[in-house]
Amino acid sequence: MEPLIIxxxxxxxxxxxxxxxxxxxxxxxxxxDAIECYYAGARIAHIHVRDNEGNPSADINLFKKVxxxxxxxxxxxxxxxxxxxxxxxxxxxAKVLELLPDMATLNMGSINFGxxxxxxxxxxxxxxxxxxxxxxxxxxxxxxxxxxxxTLVYYVKRGYIEEPVWVDxxxxxxxxxxxxxxxxxxxxxxxxxxxxxxxxxxxxxxxNQLPMNILAIVLGGNVRTGLxxxxxxxxxxxxxxxxxxxxxxxxxxxxNRPIADIDYVINTLNIKSRLKNNLP
Ligand code: KMH
Ligand code: ZN
Numbered sequence: 001m002e003p004l005i006i007x008x009x010x011x012x013x014x015x016x017x018x019x020x021x022x023x024x025x026x027x028x029x030x031x032x033d034a035i036e037c038y039y040a041g042a043r044i045a046h047i048h049v050r051d052n053e054g055n056p057s058a059d060i061n062l063f064k065k066v067x068x069x070x071x072x073x074x075x076x077x078x079x080x081x082x083x084x085x086x087x088x089x090x091x092x093x094a095k096v097l098e099l100l101p102d103m104a105t106l107n108m109g110s111i112n113f114g115x116x117x118x119x120x121x122x123x124x125x126x127x128x129x130x131x132x133x134x135x136x137x138x139x140x141x142x143x144x145x146x147x148x149x150x151t152l153v154y155y156v157k158r159g160y161i162e163e164p165v166w167v168d169x170x171x172x173x174x175x176x177x178x179x180x181x182x183x184x185x186x187x188x189x190x191x192x193x194x195x196x197x198x199x200x201x202x203x204x205x206x207x208n209q210l211p212m213n214i215l216a217i218v219l220g221g222n223v224r225t226g227l228x229x230x231x232x233x234x235x236x237x238x239x240x241x242x243x244x245x246x247x248x249x250x251x252x253x254x255x256n257r258p259i260a261d262i263d264y265v266i267n268t269l270n271i272k273s274r275l276k277n278n279l280p
Pocket of ligand 2: 009012013046048081083228
């Protein structure tokens with residue numbers, strides 16, 4: 001089977017240290033977790049940052065610090081969020097692109113996000129997509145609901161988003177598509193039907209993270225794990241980013257999915273920042 005690409009979403013914007021004491025929030029803590037997860041098998045670090053009070057921050061100095069600390073140690077792909085946190089302005093969210101990360105998220109539409117509303121207008125999506133294309137930043141397309149696939153197809157066909165597309169299905173958000181096998185399979189089939197060349201991973205929240213990750217492994221897709229999406233290893237037992245990553249690696253080994261090495265990810269997803277500059 002194809003090598004398995006593991007992304008670890010280390011911190012997110014919603015979880016607090018009071019929810020899980022192992023949540024990394026300082027740049028040093030975030031980088032330390034990322035590096036440990038790299039050695040365990042994760043190849044992409046999905047990054048949000050926090051201020052001194054532990055609240056979500058759009059300060060690009062913090063993002064830069066995390067990236068530098070990670071890449072000083074390991075060649076892990078660093079993926080910055082452009083989703084940020086609910087309430088951030090579009091300018092705040094887009095600013096991370098100035099740091100030329102290898103990858104950044106591109107959320108394909110607006111949804112109810114729990115009790116809040118996560119806004120991604122088409123205008124903003126276009127702006128981010130064009131900027132990423134210009135700067136050779138690989139977008140990770142975040143799909144929360146079926147209609148967003150149609151938006152994705154629209155922008156791929158018009159050249160805003162280049163193939164192979166790297167799609168992350170985020171299932172089970174309250175307000176988005178449920179974390180169910182038939183939903184995932186339908187979404188994959190739809191993109192195939194439209195003739196899009198893509199690779200995909202699955203993220204899912206809370207107790208659905210593990211079963212959806214396992215489904216992705218056996219279907220030949222890829223996995224996003226980490227504390228951004230789920231804070232428990234088992235009911236009542238706190239997870240760490242490392243324990244979640246190690247569990248995925250163990251399961252992959254059991255079903256003969258080799259773990260992707262970094263060159264495989266760079267070449268397969270066409271990560272231009274690395275291919276052009278031969279960075280680190
Ligand atoms: N914090 C969420 C509102 C992303 O990273 O691009 C959105 C989010 C998605 O986390
Ligand atoms: Zn995120």
